[in-house]
Amino acid sequence: MATMKTLWVSLALLSVLLVAVQGQRDCTPADFTILHPESPIYSVLEQNVSLRAFIPDTTIILYKGLETTTPNRINCAVSKCSLDTNSGELTFHNFQPSNASNYTMLFTKGVDPTCVYRFALVKAVAPSLSETQLNYTIDKDSGELSLQPMVSPGIPPAEVHWYLNDQNISVGNTFTFDSPPVASDRGIYTANISNLAGSASLSYTITVRFDPIITLEITETTATDYIIHCRAIAYPQIETIELFEIRPDGTLLNLHLEAGATSTTSNQLSSNLDYEGTATFAGTENCPKNYRCRVSTSYSNGINNTGTCLTSKYTCTHAYLLKF
Numbered sequence: 001m002a003t004m005k006t007l008w009v010s011l012a013l014l015s016v017l018l019v020a021v022q023g024q025r026d027c028t029p030a031d032f033t034i035l036h037p038e039s040p041i042y043s044v045l046e047q048n049v050s051l052r053a054f055i056p057d058t059t060i061i062l063y064k065g066l067e068t069t070t071p072n073r074i075n076c077a078v079s080k081c082s083l084d085t086n087s088g089e090l091t092f093h094n095f096q097p098s099n100a101s102n103y104t105m106l107f108t109k110g111v112d113p114t115c116v117y118r119f120a121l122v123k124a125v126a127p128s129l130s131e132t133q134l135n136y137t138i139d140k141d142s143g144e145l146s147l148q149p150m151v152s153p154g155i156p157p158a159e160v161h162w163y164l165n166d167q168n169i170s171v172g173n174t175f176t177f178d179s180p181p182v183a184s185d186r187g188i189y190t191a192n193i194s195n196l197a198g199s200a201s202l203s204y205t206i207t208v209r210f211d212p213i214i215t216l217e218i219t220e221t222t223a224t225d226y227i228i229h230c231r232a233i234a235y236p237q238i239e240t241i242e243l244f245e246i247r248p249d250g251t252l253l254n255l256h257l258e259a260g261a262t263s264t265t266s267n268q269l270s271s272n273l274d275y276e277g278t279a280t281f282a283g284t285e286n287c288p289k290n291y292r293c294r295v296s297t298s299y300s301n302g303i304n305n306t307g308t309c310l311t312s313k314y315t316c317t318h319a320y321l322l323k324f
């Protein structure tokens with residue numbers, strides 16, 4: 001019996017509450033002269049956070065929670081807030097975790113409630129990353145590449161700004177190369193992930209392996225001497241630079257093995273991750289006509305078959321005959 005009575009009382013209270021809630025219509029944007037900003041409102045700990053919600057000729061009462069019941073009422077004179085009824089400016093001072101909540105502002109004209117505006121005050125959380133540096137080495141046939149940081153996005157969700165070697169290139173959670181990366185796409189890509197609570201950044205070093213680019217230059221020093229420079233740019237590091245004579249029958253003669261031929265190779269790492277190498281071959285024999293310079297890296301071998309000796313004094317055929 002007692003249980004039954006409690007139930008009836010509860011139901012009666014509930015219907016009173018429902019009528020009360022129904023009696024309070026939600027404010028619409030049309031009610032406000034000023035409403036700034038829209039809910040939810042984010043705040044960093046220990047900061048002051050403000051909004052302005054102003055309807056002319058109304059009194060504003062602030063409640064913590066979704067209901068306009070007396071125990072929920074906030075008196076800014078004792079709580080750490082200020083509410084200016086003349087401007088509608090509400091400021092929470094020194095935002096603390098316990099202030100994160102829903103709030104209701106009740107606007108009344110005389111004794112009649114006009115409408116209620118509810119907003120949520122939410123603690124902002126900085127984005128965080130498990131890694132801050134990642135390196136990718138791409139081959140020319142590696143396919144498409146997207147960079148997507150594994151990030152806990154924070155509250156409110158962070159924005160991601162992308163930089164290539166400190167130049168901003170795009171905004172968005174993922175950075176996708178338009179086509180498979182090529183040598184000119186190399187560099188340091190940085191994602192700066194930020195919201196009002198803080199930021200984190202992640203750098204990707206993108207390295208692209210490519211076929212060596214080789215140029216061949218032949219100069220005559222004296223009537224019988226010549227120098228061949230075989231220059232190459234490559235990634236990864238150049239392992240060998242070799243020079244061959246291409247015989248008329250198509251077979252190759254390695255000029256390293258020729259008496260009088262010397263070679264030097266210098267590999268150096270330049271600022272944009274290229275390896276440059278130059279091998280110089282000096283010959284005193286009559287200048288053969290066609291050369292092949294071959295450059296090898298652990299990724300691939302490149303060849304350049306160009307190169308016709310400049311000398312006019314000795315024909316290649318003649319020079320060739322002299323050797324045999």
Ligand SMILES: *[C@@H]1O[C@H](CO)[C@@H](O)[C@H](O)[C@H]1NC(C)=O
Nearest residue numbers: 046047048049091092093094
């Ligand atoms: C927050 O507001 C209070 C009271 O107006 C002021 O004393 C304090 O300096 C403000 N704090 C910040 C971080 O602006």
Ligand SMILES: *[C@@H]1O[C@H](CO)[C@@H](O)[C@H](O)[C@H]1NC(C)=O
Nearest residue numbers: 074079080081092096098099
């Ligand atoms: C915010 O939280 C602090 C600490 O709990 C409290 O003293 C203060 O009254 C709260 N402010 C409001 C407006 O509720």
Ligand SMILES: *[C@@H]1O[C@H](CO)[C@@H](O)[C@H](O)[C@H]1NC(C)=O
Nearest residue numbers: 066100101102120121122123
């Ligand atoms: C506000 O109320 C909604 C609905 O009851 C709830 O899901 C949400 O967590 C509340 N927000 C805060 C900041 O307490």
Ligand SMILES: *[C@@H]1O[C@H](CO)[C@@H](O)[C@H](O)[C@H]1NC(C)=O
Nearest residue numbers: 131132133134135136204205
């Ligand atoms: C990525 O490359 C940079 C620069 O070459 C190097 O300092 C760093 O240790 C590398 N990081 C990883 C995770 O391999």
Ligand SMILES: *[C@@H]1O[C@H](CO)[C@@H](O)[C@H](O)[C@H]1NC(C)=O
Nearest residue numbers: 161162167168169170171172
């Ligand atoms: C780079 O930043 C400038 C200035 O903030 C901005 O106007 C531009 O749109 C940005 N570029 C890209 C590609 O995001």
Ligand SMILES: *[C@@H]1O[C@H](CO)[C@@H](O)[C@H](O)[C@H]1NC(C)=O
Nearest residue numbers: 161192193194199200201202
């Ligand atoms: C991210 O960008 C913001 C705004 O430009 C800057 O203040 C912050 O220092 C950057 N964060 C990192 C980790 O680079």
Ligand SMILES: *[C@@H]1O[C@H](CO)[C@@H](O)[C@H](O)[C@H]1NC(C)=O
Nearest residue numbers: 213214215216217304305306
């Ligand atoms: C070969 O070398 C010549 C002379 O330096 C250069 O003009 C040419 O572009 C090179 N060819 C290739 C395929 O690298």
